[in-house]
Amino acid sequence: MKIIRHVGADDLEDIATGGAVLGTGGGGDPYIGKLMAQEAIRRHGPVALVDVEEMPDDALIVPACMMGAPTVMTEKLPQGEELLTAFRQLERLLGRKIDAVLCCEAGGVNSTIPFVVAAATGLPLVDGDGMGRAFPELQMVTFTIHGVSATPMVLCDDKGNSLVLDTVSNAWTERLARAATIEMGGAALLTFYPMSGAVAKKAVVRGTLSLCDRIGRTLRETKAAHGDPVKALVRLLDAQILFHGRVQDIERRTEGGFARGRAVFGGVDEWKGRELRIDFQNEFLIAERDGEVLATTPDLISVIDADSGMPVTTDSLRYGQRLIAIAYPCDPMWLTPAGIDLVGPRYFRDDRDYQPIRRD
Amino acid sequence: MKIIRHVGADDLEDIATGGAVLGTGGGGDPYIGKLMAQEAIRRHGPVALVDVEEMPDDALIVPACMMGAPTVMTEKLPQGEELLTAFRQLERLLGRKIDAVLCCEAGGVNSTIPFVVAAATGLPLVDGDGMGRAFPELQMVTFTIHGVSATPMVLCDDKGNSLVLDTVSNAWTERLARAATIEMGGAALLTFYPMSGAVAKKAVVRGTLSLCDRIGRTLRETKAAHGDPVKALVRLLDAQILFHGRVQDIERRTEGGFARGRAVFGGVDEWKGRELRIDFQNEFLIAERDGEVLATTPDLISVIDADSGMPVTTDSLRYGQRLIAIAYPCDPMWLTPAGIDLVGPRYFRDDRDYQPIRRD
Numbered sequence: 001m002k003i004i005r006h007v008g009a010d011d012l013e014d015i016a017t018g019g020a021v022l023g024t025g026g027g028g029d030p031y032i033g034k035l036m037a038q039e040a041i042r043r044h045g046p047v048a049l050v051d052v053e054e055m056p057d058d059a060l061i062v063p064a065c066m067m068g069a070p071t072v073m074t075e076k077l078p079q080g081e082e083l084l085t086a087f088r089q090l091e092r093l094l095g096r097k098i099d100a101v102l103c104c105e106a107g108g109v110n111s112t113i114p115f116v117v118a119a120a121t122g123l124p125l126v127d128g129d130g131m132g133r134a135f136p137e138l139q140m141v142t143f144t145i146h147g148v149s150a151t152p153m154v155l156c157d158d159k160g161n162s163l164v165l166d167t168v169s170n171a172w173t174e175r176l177a178r179a180a181t182i183e184m185g186g187a188a189l190l191t192f193y194p195m196s197g198a199v200a201k202k203a204v205v206r207g208t209l210s211l212c213d214r215i216g217r218t219l220r221e222t223k224a225a226h227g228d229p230v231k232a233l234v235r236l237l238d239a240q241i242l243f244h245g246r247v248q249d250i251e252r253r254t255e256g257g258f259a260r261g262r263a264v265f266g267g268v269d270e271w272k273g274r275e276l277r278i279d280f281q282n283e284f285l286i287a288e289r290d291g292e293v294l295a296t297t298p299d300l301i302s303v304i305d306a307d308s309g310m311p312v313t314t315d316s317l318r319y320g321q322r323l324i325a326i327a328y329p330c331d332p333m334w335l336t337p338a339g340i341d342l343v344g345p346r347y348f349r350d351d352r353d354y355q356p357i358r359r360d
Numbered sequence: 361m362k363i364i365r366h367v368g369a370d371d372l373e374d375i376a377t378g379g380a381v382l383g384t385g386g387g388g389d390p391y392i393g394k395l396m397a398q399e400a401i402r403r404h405g406p407v408a409l410v411d412v413e414e415m416p417d418d419a420l421i422v423p424a425c426m427m428g429a430p431t432v433m434t435e436k437l438p439q440g441e442e443l444l445t446a447f448r449q450l451e452r453l454l455g456r457k458i459d460a461v462l463c464c465e466a467g468g469v470n471s472t473i474p475f476v477v478a479a480a481t482g483l484p485l486v487d488g489d490g491m492g493r494a495f496p497e498l499q500m501v502t503f504t505i506h507g508v509s510a511t512p513m514v515l516c517d518d519k520g521n522s523l524v525l526d527t528v529s530n531a532w533t534e535r536l537a538r539a540a541t542i543e544m545g546g547a548a549l550l551t552f553y554p555m556s557g558a559v560a561k562k563a564v565v566r567g568t569l570s571l572c573d574r575i576g577r578t579l580r581e582t583k584a585a586h587g588d589p590v591k592a593l594v595r596l597l598d599a600q601i602l603f604h605g606r607v608q609d610i611e612r613r614t615e616g617g618f619a620r621g622r623a624v625f626g627g628v629d630e631w632k633g634r635e636l637r638i639d640f641q642n643e644f645l646i647a648e649r650d651g652e653v654l655a656t657t658p659d660l661i662s663v664i665d666a667d668s669g670m671p672v673t674t675d676s677l678r679y680g681q682r683l684i685a686i687a688y689p690c691d692p693m694w695l696t697p698a699g700i701d702l703v704g705p706r707y708f709r710d711d712r713d714y715q716p717i718r719r720d
Binding site: 165 | 519520521522523524525526527528536538539540542543544
């Protein structure tokens with residue numbers, strides 16, 4: 001199997017940063033996921049990153065991730081062992097060995113958590129994911145578009161409780177896993193969506209981890225060279241700058257395990273006197289400037305700290321922060337009717353339709 | 361194996377009535393459970409009732425039951441097939457055949473649901489249960505006192521979803537199963553507490569189904585002979601009559617999947633001018649007459665319709681009904697320190713201690 005590269009503990013810095021950018025405000029705190037993955041790699045050795053095309057059609061590929069509201073996750077550091085236990089339990093259920101690990105989403109935590117399992121098991125990690133970004137619910141993956149069942153799913157907590165789900169739809173998996181996660185204290189580790197190599201080649205968003213790495217490296221190197229990290233990021237992602245502003249108002253509530261709300265930014269510099277509103281549910285969903293919609297889910301909206309060039313999550317938004325909002329296109333799989341049904345604005349109880357990013 | 365008796369479809373009438381009496385206000389609507397069991401027996405044949413002493417020490421005995429708030433259950437008739445699927449799934453998990461079915465509680469639904477599985481599988485049903493009455497939470501069984509784990513547990517709904525739980529304690533099983541049950545619409549079927557014949561001989565409350573049958577028959581025959589069914593019941597159960605009265609006030613709320621509340625009765629006949637209050641959580645928990653506690657959980661408090669002699673559940677209490685409240689002693693296993701910890705008044709957030717039934 002041709003290996004793209006071996007990922008060592010130090011490489012996780014860039015990947016976690018890039019994951020937090022693609023996490024579009026959600027996907028968990030990059031610090032926690034990075035620490036867990038680094039510890040696992042230091043203990044077990046580097047992780048082999050492979051292209052999904054390298055996987056045999058009959059290979060068994062399984063995503064691993066953390067579920068929960070980011071606001072809860074930052075208070076509760078998960079242990080890698082539980083995830084490994086869940087992985088082994090899924091192997092027993094399926095009656096065969098797993099051949100490769102996969103990410104389900106890009107995000108601070110879920111771009112790095114799969115490295116923990118890959119390092120501990122010695123399995124390769126597929127360079128891709130099920131979103132190309134982060135989304136709040138677990139049926140919101142390109143795997144669902146391709147008919148992959150989320151179950152059998154193994155979900156476990158830090159206390160030693162585990163549950164195996166078998167459901168009639170991925171939406172039911174989300175409901176039951178969410179209820180269990182809330183009861184378990186707000187965060188749980190899970191393995192799900194077992195799929196063959198043949199299916200993965202169709203259903204996986206390609207190159208996500210390489211892109212995370214490139215984003216993180218671009219930000220780091222540009223800052224080291226005293227350049228403009230946001231400009232470099234915009235170029236790399238073919239992004240549109242939506243706004244420069246300061247956080248004026250944040251309305252935030254934790255509802256049914258989700259961090260829901262809206263952030264309002266007041267313009268600075270050439271945006272002075274103007275206003276940007278972004279609605280979020282864990283992730284930034286819709287950006288509206290002075291009443292005009294500029295970008296909607298499933299396209300990506302990221303918010304970057306104007307000083308540090310680092311991505312900002314919805315739960316770390318603070319009054320007065322000076323931020324730059326950007327938007328860039330999602331994976332084309334999301335723009336199919338099935339994709340828009342799963343993750344378009346109307347799913348999030350917004351009555352607006354998807355519209356492509358408004359370019360100046 | 362010596363069989364106590366074969367239970368046919370017609371025998372279910374008395375057992376369901378008796379179960380509703382021992383259900384102490386909870387345990388579900390006797391009508392639903394009876395219908396399901398009768399249909400299963402008509403299709404598959406009678407069920408062999410056996411004493412637990414007849415089971416070999418290495419036999420595998422598994423309880424089956426329904427979980428949910430009675431107020432929800434009456435609107436949602438479960439199918440027997442799901443329970444059978446859950447039973448088969450547990451057998452696969454344990455890697456062996458189940459030898460006998462067991463009730464976890466006495467109650468309108470849970471005294472009769474196990475007949476559905478026993479009839480469909482052709483397995484004997486043990487004449488006993490895990491409470492000798494009904495209780496609202498699933499760790500509240502004599503099995504817990506004897507160190508039996510509630511997991512592996514298989515829980516399923518009427519839509520085809522299922523989950524397998526493995527937990528670190530029976531209290532955690534309750535929390536996670538309750539969350540799933542609520543998400544599934546308020547009612548779920550489950551098999552749990554797999555135990556050996558040797559353990560069952562220590563942990564099972566003996567003769568519960570025979571007692572249910574005797575209670576139902578006594579009420580039916582006394583009424584047919586124009587006798588006093590309540591007097592006959594009091595004699596059979598060595599019960600104390602607490603009150604004759606009418607429902608004056610009912611405070612009822614569904615909280616976290618439970619039907620919680622308090623009923624106040626105004627006295628009639630020799631109790632005129634006096635008042636009885638009964639607190640409940642699915643089941644009647646504490647009876648207090650004119651400020652004096654007469655009976656507390658885990659002793660049994662049943663409320664009987666003065667006209668029909670039939671037991672009344674907490675969710676069928678209606679303003680103006682003329683009722684008789686009685687109390688009678690629980691199985692001695694509940695009066696151990698471990699038993700009182702599990703089901704004594706303080707567990708139900710009442711600050712009073714257990715006290716034996718006040719006899720006139």
